[in-house]
Amino acid sequence: MKNIFKEIVYIMQNDYAGCEDKKGWDNPEFFLTKIESLEKESKLTDETFTEVVEDYLIDFNDQHIFFTNLRAQKRGQTDVGFRVRRYEDKLYVTEVSEETRLETGIAFSSLGGLSIAELSKKHSRYLKESHPERENWNKILQRYSNGELEDKDGTASTFSFSQFEKKPYQPEYSVKNWRGTLWMTLTDFADPDAILAMVEANKTELENAESWIIDVRSNRGGSDMSFYPLLPYLMPEEGVDLAADTGADMIFNTTEANAERVQKMLAAQLDVTEAEESRIFLQIFQREWEKNKGKGFVTFDFSELLGDLFVKGMPSPRKIIVLTDDYCGSSGESFVEVCKKSSKVTVIGRPTMGLTDYGNLTCETWGESFKLWYPTSRLARTDENYLPGSGIKPHVYIPWTPEHLVRDVDAEKALELLESGHLLGN
Structure with a gap:
């Protein structure tokens, strides 16, 4: 080893x-x-x-x-069967899966006899974040066998953690009517064919709805090309040049090892990708890796694609709200950044995870034992005020509080903005 x-x-x-x-x-x-x-x-x-x-x-x-x-x-991953989020000096249960003894809204004041403030110092290497609401405590829960629990009435008790087999993740790409507004949920951008199918299946509803709410608060990322079919709906009629003023150049570390690893992945993706636009992107990406193999840090030539990035929008929808949160990462963040270029869109919620500084992952595998995933590209940002890892900021910041567990505060604010007509995009 x-x-x-x-x-x-x-x-x-x-x-x-x-x-x-x-x-x-x-x-x-x-x-x-x-x-x-x-x-x-x-x-x-x-x-x-x-x-x-x-x-x-x-x-x-x-x-x-x-x-x-x-x-x-392969044996099956386990976890404690629930998720938490920090507010002040308590960890609130935000989601319950297998652990049926708990319900959302109750809080832990300590783990293993240590207060949340003490734990925050002890695990500071794991919790490197600018704000408590952005801290990820779910892995830390795995290190403890019990915690001091406070129910909604303030009654304290010791709660012993159990381990459950982790259920496989199920993506959601859906469209529904919510209070007269079209509500779209996208939990990742990993399947371009499935997202294209969602758009085509709901074409009439998408084109006729005056206002949309797009929920990417828990978007796990995937591939930017997956959200391309949505761009004409998102942009204003006069159009937007998405290639202009990006504020960053993407640079690839084209070592020979990286090129070989990425080429294998691209070949596998092409085998299962049917959408023609997606295939063209993958083929250009494949060509650039082959052309620049072993040259070190290089900016790829995507001019064939950038020429098509002046996107004219459709008349409807006229108003769009995008809901975002710290759980929105990778390509989900790219989607939010693109949305902020449109005068039709207002982004509300909390800053995204902050993963886009390094991306385009590849992997190395050691037999059937271990696998390492790591980024092969970095963004060289020109904005001197940009803080790496800070995420994409919303137009309207809504701090997370335990009230979010009682009602959907973000959705209510979205409805308020849509009804008032006060959009805050470009």
């Missing part, structure tokens, strides 16, 4: 898109020593190795890096 760790270090220091920006951030010698100690004590297992690698990767401060224990994944 030491050799695998050394290969991971090499990838992060040479193939990772942030290898130059974050040079010296990592401390591989410290973690290699930990692996050697575990080996001497006969405690080096797939699980302990995974923990050490994940701990090493934290120093890169990039939520687009994933290390997976494949054998554990």
Whole structure:
């Protein structure tokens, strides 16, 4: 396993898109020593190795890096059966899946005898965020066996955590009528064919609705090309040049290893992609990787695609609200950024996750044991005020509070804005 760790270090220091920006951030010698100690004590297992690698990767401060224990994944991942979000010094239950003893709205004041403030300091490396509402506590829950629970009446009790088999994620691409407004939910952009099918199946409703609400608060990302069929609806009739004033250049780290890994993935994607526009994009991407293989950091030539990025909009809808949150990541954030270019769109909620600085992931696999996903591209932003990892800011910021668990505060604000006609786009 030491050799695998050394290969991971090499990838992060040479193939990772942030290898130059974050040079010296990592401390591989410290973690290699930990692996050697575990080996001497006969405690080096797939699980302990995974923990050490994940701990090493934290120093890169990039939520687009994933290390997976494949054998554990095959056995089935487990979690505590619920999710939480921090407000002040409590962790509120926001979602319940398998853990039926809990309900949304109740809160934990401590875990393992430590207050939330104490835990925040202890796990500061994992919780690197600018605001408590952006902290991800769900992995930290896995490290504790119990917590001090307060129900809605303020009654305290000790709650012992159980482990449940994690249910597979089910995407949602849906359109419905909500209070006379078209409501669209997009939980990811991973399936361009499915999203195109949704658009075509609801074409009449999409074209006739005067106002839309698009919910991407929990969008897991995927591929930007998946939302291209929505662009004519999102943009004003006079059109918008989406290629102009992006404020950032995308630069790819075209090492030979990256090129080989990405080419395999692109070939697999082409095998299952039917939409012609999507296939053209993948083929151009494939060509650029082949042309620039081994050249280091390079800006790809997407001029064939950029020429088509002046998008004229349709008369309807006239008003669009996009709901966003910290759980919106990757291509979901790109979607929000594109939406902000339209005078028809107002974005409300909370800033997105902040993953777009590094993207276009590829992976290296070690047999049936481990897999490392990491970004191959970075955005060189020209905005001096931009803070890396801060996400795409909404036009209207709505702080998260426990009231969101009682009613959909964001949706009510969206309806208020639509009824008043006060859009805040460009």
